[in-house]
Amino acid sequence: MEASDRNLEISTVRNILKAIALTAGIVYLATCPVFAVDEQKYTQEGSPVNEARPPVAPRSYYDPSQIKDIPSPFVEKIQKDVQAETSPVTSQVEKAPVNVKTIELSGNRLIDDKTIYTNMLLKPGDPFSADAVQENLKSIYNMGYFTDKIKAVPVKIDDNNIKLKIIVEENVPITDFTVSGNNSIPSGEILKILDPLLDKPQNVVTLNDAIEQVQDLYASQGYILARVVAVNDDPDGTVNMIIDEGTINSIIIEGNKKTKEFVVRRNVLTRPGSIYNENYIKQDLMRLYGTQAFKDVKRTIARSEENPDKYDVTIHLEEQRTGTISVGAGLDTATGFFGSAGFAENNFRGLGQRVSLNFLAGTGVIMSDSSTLSRANLQAEISFFEPRLKGTDNALLVKAFGRDFASYQIPLAIEQRFGIEASVSRPFKEYPHLSGSFGVGLENVHVKEGAADQIANLYAAHRIPISERAKQLSGGLFLTLSPSLFYDTRDNQTNPRQGIFATARFDESLGLDGFDKTFGKLSGSVKRYFPVGKKSAFTLAFRGGGRIHGDMPEVLAYRLGGPYTVRGFRMSGIGTGSGFMMGSAEFLTPIPFVDRFTEAKFLDNIRLAAFVDAGQIYGSTVTNEIYDRPLHAITAGVGVRIFIPGMGPLAIDWGYPLTGVGDNSKGAFTFGVGEFY
Numbered sequence: 001m002e003a004s005d006r007n008l009e010i011s012t013v014r015n016i017l018k019a020i021a022l023t024a025g026i027v028y029l030a031t032c033p034v035f036a037v038d039e040q041k042y043t044q045e046g047s048p049v050n051e052a053r054p055p056v057a058p059r060s061y062y063d064p065s066q067i068k069d070i071p072s073p074f075v076e077k078i079q080k081d082v083q084a085e086t087s088p089v090t091s092q093v094e095k096a097p098v099n100v101k102t103i104e105l106s107g108n109r110l111i112d113d114k115t116i117y118t119n120m121l122l123k124p125g126d127p128f129s130a131d132a133v134q135e136n137l138k139s140i141y142n143m144g145y146f147t148d149k150i151k152a153v154p155v156k157i158d159d160n161n162i163k164l165k166i167i168v169e170e171n172v173p174i175t176d177f178t179v180s181g182n183n184s185i186p187s188g189e190i191l192k193i194l195d196p197l198l199d200k201p202q203n204v205v206t207l208n209d210a211i212e213q214v215q216d217l218y219a220s221q222g223y224i225l226a227r228v229v230a231v232n233d234d235p236d237g238t239v240n241m242i243i244d245e246g247t248i249n250s251i252i253i254e255g256n257k258k259t260k261e262f263v264v265r266r267n268v269l270t271r272p273g274s275i276y277n278e279n280y281i282k283q284d285l286m287r288l289y290g291t292q293a294f295k296d297v298k299r300t301i302a303r304s305e306e307n308p309d310k311y312d313v314t315i316h317l318e319e320q321r322t323g324t325i326s327v328g329a330g331l332d333t334a335t336g337f338f339g340s341a342g343f344a345e346n347n348f349r350g351l352g353q354r355v356s357l358n359f360l361a362g363t364g365v366i367m368s369d370s371s372t373l374s375r376a377n378l379q380a381e382i383s384f385f386e387p388r389l390k391g392t393d394n395a396l397l398v399k400a401f402g403r404d405f406a407s408y409q410i411p412l413a414i415e416q417r418f419g420i421e422a423s424v425s426r427p428f429k430e431y432p433h434l435s436g437s438f439g440v441g442l443e444n445v446h447v448k449e450g451a452a453d454q455i456a457n458l459y460a461a462h463r464i465p466i467s468e469r470a471k472q473l474s475g476g477l478f479l480t481l482s483p484s485l486f487y488d489t490r491d492n493q494t495n496p497r498q499g500i501f502a503t504a505r506f507d508e509s510l511g512l513d514g515f516d517k518t519f520g521k522l523s524g525s526v527k528r529y530f531p532v533g534k535k536s537a538f539t540l541a542f543r544g545g546g547r548i549h550g551d552m553p554e555v556l557a558y559r560l561g562g563p564y565t566v567r568g569f570r571m572s573g574i575g576t577g578s579g580f581m582m583g584s585a586e587f588l589t590p591i592p593f594v595d596r597f598t599e600a601k602f603l604d605n606i607r608l609a610a611f612v613d614a615g616q617i618y619g620s621t622v623t624n625e626i627y628d629r630p631l632h633a634i635t636a637g638v639g640v641r642i643f644i645p646g647m648g649p650l651a652i653d654w655g656y657p658l659t660g661v662g663d664n665s666k667g668a669f670t671f672g673v674g675e676f677y
Contacts, residue, residue: 101161144205171201175237222279249310255317293347295320322347338362354385371411408571412451419443439482445475519550536589546579563672568635568655575629578619609639
């Protein structure tokens with residue numbers, strides 16, 4: 001073969017090899033792996049609509065039953081796609097390690113690169129593998145901002161490095177929110193929770209969080225049945241939220257045998273058709289329990305069979321014995337050792353009415369000083385209470401009484417009081433914790449001399465004209481009109497641990513046996529409870545009162561000293577006058593560690609007390625002068641409380657005068673029943 005022919009043959013072979021090499025390069029680039037999720041093969045139910053798609057009818061994309069995690073079929077789908085499409089590269093990578101040199105993002109417009117990079121598992125410099133890419137795609141998708149069209153494209157840089165291109169497609173941005181079905185909570189409060197999601201791609205994760213916050217907002221205000229039942233989007237990016245607040249279909253009463261059903265229902269202010277509120281239901285249950293007709297009161301909630309979109313509330317009652325005949329004995333600072341007998345019916349005729357009749361005979365004021373006679377204390381009282389007068393919200397209390405005892409207001413005198421009182425009270429619906437009352441009372445107060453010789457000597461020793469004694473013994477027949485207000489947020493009326501109880505009262509007493517005896521006085525109190533630990537409580541109280549006009553008889557004057565006032569002094573031991581003010585701080589706690597040694601339930605109603613009292617009397621009387629009473633004092637002490645439902649605490653206190661005055665410097669015991677405000 002000639003040289004020219006040989007050269008042509010060599011040139012031809014070279015051209016063929018170049019063509020083969022070029023073809024191989026094109027084939028390599030064409031077969032470069034792409035990690036992606038093919039929406040034609042799988043579409044997650046309820047995924048957001050991409051803004052690039054043509055408008056479609058609104059559809060729901062949120063299912064409350066779904067969790068925030070990626071559905072397992074989607075994970076399996078990614079895994080299959082990655083394994084299938086990376087096999088060519090994997091076979092090459094097995095020959096030599098390949099690293100991810102750089103990662104490039106594209107397709108994100110509203111979500112910045114930094115946010116996405118933060119959520120990536122794969123970082124530059126990490127080894128390249130199908131599993132690593134798969135986990136990286138899952139992590140990005142779990143952010144919630146992107147559709148399932150996530151792609152990962154590896155681009156060869158050299159034999160040992162690639163650039164990984166990640167292509168995302170953002171969900172439709174949220175342009176607005178609408179809220180419907182909310183009647184109990186204003187849309188503005190709900191939109192405050194949703195507003196941070198505006199102008200960002202729709203995100204099932206953050207939307208779920210926002211929905212939980214909306215439901216928590218409802219629950220914090222007592223609407224525990226409220227649920228977000230649907231969320232759907234419009235093509236323009238508006239997200240519509242539909243709320244079911246939990247409507248009551250019916251209220252069912254069970255367990256009442258003696259008590260008439262209408263009596264139970266009138267104490268339940270929650271009505272069918274209203275939105276269920278746990279706070280209001282608790283108030284209804286407390287109101288029923290407060291009738292003292294029931295041993296236990298509780299409620300259950302269930303979907304209504306006749307109307308599954310609403311709820312049936314069943315109130316379960318356990319009645320208790322309401323009629324009692326009592327015979328007993330006790331000890332009280334004002335009454336002394338006493339014996340009592342009585343009859344009480346707290347559910348008279350099954351109508352929730354209360355009738356009581358009580359007799360009491362005591363030895364007289366105990367631990368009294370020389371200003372009090374040693375004389376028996378006799379009392380009788382009959383009362384009737386109608387909680388719903390003529391079916392209205394008004395409550396009526398009527399009582400008649402008679403008392404004969406040694407006066408602790410007027411020294412060495414005997415008091416006799418006979419009268420009848422009636423008061424009507426009602427709550428103010430506009431102010432749930434506020435109620436008012438108006439009382440009318442007719443009382444004859446008679447004060448007579450008990451030890452004329454001793455009084456004459458006392459007056460003479462202090463150079464006071466004996467004619468002043470007549471003023472001390474002044475009584476009269478009074479018609480008293482008494483409007484008052486009550487504010488009560490206590491969590492429990494028997495043994496409260498938090499809340500406020502406040503009163504304000506004005507008494508206008510008209511002298512029927514002499515108009516010159518007419519006088520008016522104003523008094524008020526406030527007591528605040530602070531919970532301490534799980535069972536203890538700290539209270540602060542303030543009381544004050546004073547004469548507004550007229551001459552108030554000394555027998556009706558304010559007093560300080562004794563139970564319910566400044567403890568550590570005898571009855572009226574600080575003084576009596578036309579005005580007063582006092583404050584008190586008290587700490588109550590269960591008996592420490594007693595629950596470790598016994599399970600006796602009655603011990604739960606016993607509290608130990610520590611207190612500090614302080615008070616001041618204004619408009620001093622003659623009695624304070626002849627007995628050298630201090631008119632002001634500060635005391636500290638300890639005590640015991642035994643809480644009895646329907647009655648309040650039995651209190652035994654020992655107080656010590658910090659001011660150290662007179663014969664009280666060693667302190668004194670006081671005994672009382674019930675709270676005094």
